[in-house]
Amino acid sequence: MKGESxxxxxxxxxxxxxxxxxxxxxxxxxxxxxxxxxxSVGFRVQGFSSAETFLRSNQLQTxxxxxxxxxxxxxxxxxxxxxxxxxxxxxxxxxxxxxENPDVRxxxxxxxxxxxxxxxxxxxxxxxxxxAALE
Numbered sequence: 001m002k003g004e005s006x007x008x009x010x011x012x013x014x015x016x017x018x019x020x021x022x023x024x025x026x027x028x029x030x031x032x033x034x035x036x037x038x039x040s041v042g043f044r045v046q047g048f049s050s051a052e053t054f055l056r057s058n059q060l061q062t063x064x065x066x067x068x069x070x071x072x073x074x075x076x077x078x079x080x081x082x083x084x085x086x087x088x089x090x091x092x093x094x095x096x097x098x099x100e101n102p103d104v105r106x107x108x109x110x111x112x113x114x115x116x117x118x119x120x121x122x123x124x125x126x127x128x129x130x131x132a133a134l135e
Contacts, residue, residue: 018042020044020045020046020064021038021044021064021066021067022054022065022066023047023048023068024068024072025048025049025067037127054066055080055083060089060091063091064133064134065093065094065114066091067093068094068096069097070095070099070101070104071098078107078111081108081112092114093108094113094115094117094126095113096116096121097116097119098119114129114132114133115129115133
């Protein structure tokens with residue numbers, strides 16, 4: 001790791017309500033790893049294997065930050081972002097992807113995404129993006 005982020009110091013989790021971070025990624029191993037990381041710094045976390053599963057869950061109303069893969073079978077990450085915007089859901093989104101595509105990056109950031117990280121990324125970068133999303 002490059003250093004200790006604010007989240008690793010526990011600065012964001014010392015309130016009555018711990019934020020819920022939802023992760024939507026079809027890669028089970030990565031999703032589980034991210035769940036463990038996020039849980040280890042004191043947040044509640046829920047993982048979903050698809051955008052459709054997330055939308056069918058009751059987590060949309062309680063999610064404080066969404067970590068979203070760009071490429072997934074079915075509805076893509078940018079597709080879910082468009083869906084949420086069309087329903088006037090203002091949810092901070094952090095995109096993650098293994099595929100470099102400057103057009104998609106520009107599109108989702110312009111549409112309001114908080115961050116766009118390329119896999120593999122440093123844990124610190126993800127934690128800093130979550131911190132920014134929750135501020």
